[in-house]
Amino acid sequence: MSKSDRVADQPKPPSGPRATYPTEQSPQSRRRWFIICSVGVVVLGLVIAYLGWKQFADPEISGSATGHEVLSSNSIAVQYTVNRQNPDEAVSCVVRGRAQDGAEVGRREVLIPASDQVQVGARTVVQTSRPAVIGELFGCTAAVPSYLQPEN
Template sequence: MSSSDGVSDQPKPQSPMPQSGPRATYPVEQSQASRRRWFLIGSVAVVVAGLVLAFVGFKQFGDPEVSGQAVGHDVLGSDAVAVQYTVNRKDPSVPVACVVRGRAKDGAEVGRREVLIPAGEVQVAARTTVYTSRPAVIGEVFGCTASVPAYLQPDK
């Protein structure tokens, strides 16, 4: 019961956290439901992060839309190398641009040529001559893309 002087017969509730002593240093353990909730939240976060990582990895390193691979080369002299290569593309109706280059004995790039592969077949074999600034020992395909620059586009 309450009286007019503010004194109550009911005991006062204890403060939730003691200010000193072992209970202040070592808090009361979480309930089973609280631990389960954090475990589920952490598990869902790990699964979502794994899915995002898998998606990004597939987009970055998965099967490319266009790929080019050198299959051979002929050194034509001290200023040229001929490169034979194949280009594979998923959509044969799309033109492709490839960068073919010659490299010297020390690994330096000594010649480069951009080549337009017009729309046509899924797999195309090509041969390109790359003129070099000094003798080349190898010819290779640096890369291919379906994003053909405007200066390689044929006149319409």
């Protein structure tokens, strides 16, 4: 055996287009990538659906101002409704008055006591530091501060 015979037995390294471009993948490899990508798309879709549901689902407690009445240059009455999924719990709401320039000129925290009604209407007078032109319900929460707890 000569030295040249041993070189001929070894496979030739690829050259030309086969060396530049990868060889085709096996069907099993393509199927595996398809399954991995499909599972990834489904998981991503479920995460997006959950985040959308959390963002746009009905909140446990919501409220809206239904009207206001300017009583004097330093007070405004605000009428509002509060909706809650669990009416057995007390709710704390913040009602405020705003001036012509949009500045908050008065604020009051109000306790909505537990009841058997899901929707409760209320009216609150807010003292202001200057004339208010609108009264609004800023927000409501189930985390009632201790100083607003009803006396038993």
